[in-house]
Amino acid sequence: TSKMAAPARKTVEFFYDVLSPYTWLGFEIMCRYQQKWNIDLKLRPFYLAGVFKSSDNRPPAMVPAKSQYMGRDLWRLADMYKVPFKLPSNVIEVLFIKGSLNAGRFLTAVDMNCDQYLEELTRQLFLRIFYRDEDITEPASLLSAAMKAGIPEDLAKQLLSTIKDQTVKDRFQQTTQAALDYGAFGAPTIVAHVDGKPKMFFGSDRFELMAHMLGEKWHGPLPELAKAKI
Amino acid sequence: MADADKKVIELFYDTISPYSWIAFEVLCRYRSRWNIDLRLRPFSLAAVVTETGNSPPGRVPAKLKWMGKDLMRQAYFYKIPFRGRKDPNNDMANKHNINVMLLLTAVTMDCPQHLESLTRELWLRFWSREEDITQPASLEAAATAAGIPADQTAALLAKLQDQTVKARLTKTTQEALRHGAFGAPTIVAHVGGKPHMYWGSDRFLLIADLLGEEWLGPLTELAHL
Secondary structure, eight states: OOOOOOOOOEEEEEEEOTTOHHHHHHHHHHHHHTTTSSEEEEEEEOOHHHHHHHHTOOOGGGSHHHHHHHHHHHHHHHHHHTOOOOOOSSHIIIIIIIOSHHHHHHHHHHHHHOGGGHHHHHHHHHHHHHTSOOOSSSHHHHHHHHHHTTOOHHHHHHHHTTTTSHHHHHHHHHHHHHHHHTTOOSSOEEEEEETTEEEEEESSSOHHHHHHHHTOOOOTTOGGGOSSOO | OOGGGSEEEEEEEOTTOHHHHHHHHHHHHHTTTSSEEEEEEEOOHHHHHHHHTOOOGGGSHHHHHHHHHHHHHHHHHHTOOOOOOSSHHHHHHHSOOHHHHHHHHHHHHHOGGGHHHHHHHHHIIIIISOOOOSSHHHHHHHHHHTTOOHHHHHHHHHTTTOHHHHHHHHHHHHHHHHTTOOSSOEEEEEETTEEEEEESSSOHHHHHHHHTOOOOTTOGGGOOO
């Protein structure tokens, strides 16, 4: 009997910054669909502030009515998707002042050295900022997230010491540029490679369309496959 | 099914907005699947944007480029004959105006049975066939194509600048603003005695959840086009 080769997995690149609340929701959905779709999910930590600057865009919540709506929208979506979610108590300080440069570089260092931990470290950082209202900028914060992600302490400390190295900075910048080259202007930026062509999607609300283009089926938010437990 | 059980869904829309076309077609199709009472509410997106300090989304070049692709993909997915325009930013600023929304408002007041078909015809003219909708003759052609009798069309066109029509458009727009609108489409679902506002044409899964209904996908078999 001849063995049919399994159809090749389609690569889906997920460009993200842990500073973006909608990205937290999209990240959880995307991780659940790794088990359902014939895809090879590549997590690509990038620098949203850099993307905004290069594309001459601004964070979305500069319009008061829109900002108010987004708070409700995020809560409703998180509730339906069963993703643990709470906005930080000082949104301006967390999202616009403290930023995510160290977190992004740390994720990059993990991606470069031990990417088997990248998904869980990403999750732990998102839970810090968008569930427990905890810092993600200080070394102690990053270390705590790393250990909750299962990274051995000495490895975590060693990677933390490299986040200002040129190799890590360069890789972080390259990932950000790759997203910009795909046409990114915000987060998440998801690039599904279909028939050798990259299809870029912006936002966490294009999964049904993405399923259609991947030749897969959309089953909704799949809360039963949730990895982040409340 | 008793009408009293039907949940009221208001769609605040402006024909300048292509994403509003998607929401419009989806909700029209879902009237026969969900227990809803769909109310079409033409409003002024320009007024909402100005009032809330918002800005049109096409200001960012990379975003405008993506939106063009996104709309073509969604058009294919939902079977809506959206074809875009060669210069969308310019055309939205210069080839669409308040008279279109005043006409739809007058129809709402005088012959609401034609509101759906005229709304669709105006979208087809502007976003599918790249035809003019600024000249009275163009609006007349749209009304005729939508099945509005000639004398009714003449009466509607004659009253576009009436205070009553302008007041009604203003009132509808202000209602949307009170619901927290800052863009289009703005969908307000009335459930449990409370209004629930959604922006955009990509929240149908949430709306289905709120209504206790099931999302059945694009329902292209129910496409009017």
